[in-house]
Amino acid sequence: MAPRLRPLATLFALYASLPGATQAGEGAPVLASVKLLERGEGADLICPQGSAPRKPAPAPSATPRPTPAPPQALEIPDPDETRELLRQLARPEIRQSAGLAESSPPPPLPPGSLFASPPAGQPLRVAIWGDSHLAAGFFTEEIVRQLQLSPAQVESSWIPAQMNRPGVRLPVRKTCVGPGWRHEPAYARADAASAPGPGLVNLLAEEAGAQLAWDLRSSGSPASVQLLYQQTPEPIQISLQLDGGPEQSLTLRGQPGPARLEISADGPIRTLQLRLQEGRLRMHGLALPPRPDARLHLDVFGYPGATVAGWKNADPAYLARWFADQPPYQLVILEFGTNEGNPKPFDPQAYRQTLTQALRRLRTQFPDAACVLMTPGDRGVLLPRRPKTAPTNPASPSLTERQQAMLTYTRIHQHIGQIQQDVARDYQCRSWSALDALGGPGSAYRDAHATPPLMARDLIHFTVAGYQAWGRAVVGWGWRR
Numbered sequence: 001m002a003p004r005l006r007p008l009a010t011l012f013a014l015y016a017s018l019p020g021a022t023q024a025g026e027g028a029p030v031l032a033s034v035k036l037l038e039r040g041e042g043a044d045l046i047c048p049q050g051s052a053p054r055k056p057a058p059a060p061s062a063t064p065r066p067t068p069a070p071p072q073a074l075e076i077p078d079p080d081e082t083r084e085l086l087r088q089l090a091r092p093e094i095r096q097s098a099g100l101a102e103s104s105p106p107p108p109l110p111p112g113s114l115f116a117s118p119p120a121g122q123p124l125r126v127a128i129w130g131d132s133h134l135a136a137g138f139f140t141e142e143i144v145r146q147l148q149l150s151p152a153q154v155e156s157s158w159i160p161a162q163m164n165r166p167g168v169r170l171p172v173r174k175t176c177v178g179p180g181w182r183h184e185p186a187y188a189r190a191d192a193a194s195a196p197g198p199g200l201v202n203l204l205a206e207e208a209g210a211q212l213a214w215d216l217r218s219s220g221s222p223a224s225v226q227l228l229y230q231q232t233p234e235p236i237q238i239s240l241q242l243d244g245g246p247e248q249s250l251t252l253r254g255q256p257g258p259a260r261l262e263i264s265a266d267g268p269i270r271t272l273q274l275r276l277q278e279g280r281l282r283m284h285g286l287a288l289p290p291r292p293d294a295r296l297h298l299d300v301f302g303y304p305g306a307t308v309a310g311w312k313n314a315d316p317a318y319l320a321r322w323f324a325d326q327p328p329y330q331l332v333i334l335e336f337g338t339n340e341g342n343p344k345p346f347d348p349q350a351y352r353q354t355l356t357q358a359l360r361r362l363r364t365q366f367p368d369a370a371c372v373l374m375t376p377g378d379r380g381v382l383l384p385r386r387p388k389t390a391p392t393n394p395a396s397p398s399l400t401e402r403q404q405a406m407l408t409y410t411r412i413h414q415h416i417g418q419i420q421q422d423v424a425r426d427y428q429c430r431s432w433s434a435l436d437a438l439g440g441p442g443s444a445y446r447d448a449h450a451t452p453p454l455m456a457r458d459l460i461h462f463t464v465a466g467y468q469a470w471g472r473a474v475v476g477w478g479w480r481r
Helices: 081-088 092-097 139-146 190-194 309-311 315-324 347-367 401-406 406-425 443-448 464-478
Strands: 012-014 030-036 124-129 158-160 172-176 183-186 201-205 212-217 223-229 235-242 247-252 257-264 273-279 281-287 294-303 331-335 370-375 430-433
Touching: 081 092, 081 443, 139 294, 139 464, 158 294, 158 401, 158 406, 183 190, 183 430, 190 201, 190 247, 190 309, 223 315, 257 315, 309 347, 315 347, 331 347, 347 370, 347 406, 406 430
Parallel strands: 030 257, 124 294, 124 331, 331 370, 370 430
Antiparallel strands: 012 030, 158 281, 172 212, 183 201, 201 281, 212 273, 223 257, 223 281, 235 247, 235 273
């Protein structure tokens, strides 16, 4: 049974007419305002359930197929093998023959030299774009802990469209993404790059009934939020529910392009639900009002699989409008590189070109902010189990073929770090190497055997403790003032 919708005239107080909305600041997206006059009891969100269409079972083959051999099990090299590798890498001639650069922790910066102080009475404003290392938030949460800030002293501008992507944690209690939505990352999709949100990821729905929901209680239950979306030439019909109350319909009209709908209520908004009724809705996220007592404004835009190509591809004029009426950031950070190192062979020239174009656009957008490129940490390789009778090789004049394979991604990440350092210098940015700061070549294997483990079992990602170590290293490098 279709949800019952209340008439628009009895449920909304419009502060700006939707067809001819106002602009808040030069270049900012068009802004319309609506006040929801009915709300529910604020019950916990229950996300809509949906199942993917089942694929038909394959028809039985007339000719029996041979049973494939099971794949060989791969695992983390054992502690003895790890010690052998690290012992070898301690020798300069071995590192040189393996194609590895010298590695040492980045020296601390002079206090107060990383970024300028914010205006008096204003919070420090920082934005970070990155990949899965950033998406879960453990790294940035440790930075906040090291700065001895309480949750009430930290705020975010946005709840980006990365919601409900596995591996992503957002500054909100809970989100729901129902069937009918798909993520559009700007690094991978031209249509997303032509209309990017501030997080360089969108959510797109084209089917009536597609639902989204947010539980805003951990964000301070603001009395208003802004829905960021792309206005299409055709009207978009949606319905909204406040705190689980009656569904209230609304039609969005206006000039095509980036747009904002301010949604307000008489009191705190605990939960907000949205359903697409008709049209095509590209949603960029929610914007949150500032907190008066915040000391750190931290916007984190992490997305698993992302690369710096998102900044290269994103339409700069469309993207700039989200920041047109925002106070300037004092520090912007790009944390990319791991996914750029996946394709083999690694193409350093193509990567340098992509990074240069991306950084040029970042600096055009934020010309006065301090800028940091964070290069990826070490990465290991899962290998077949070594026979127990294998020699220990305590002082061989060269690495074995297996040891060379163990360093495949270490070499790539060092090369990526060197390119980032070169390009950062061209655009008045700093570079900070997680690989150097967290132990250098071979540290992925050592950290996987640490107690507690600092490296995940895929030898790509860190554990929570590992990301916390990463956060402490960054604060010790230059964040403190």
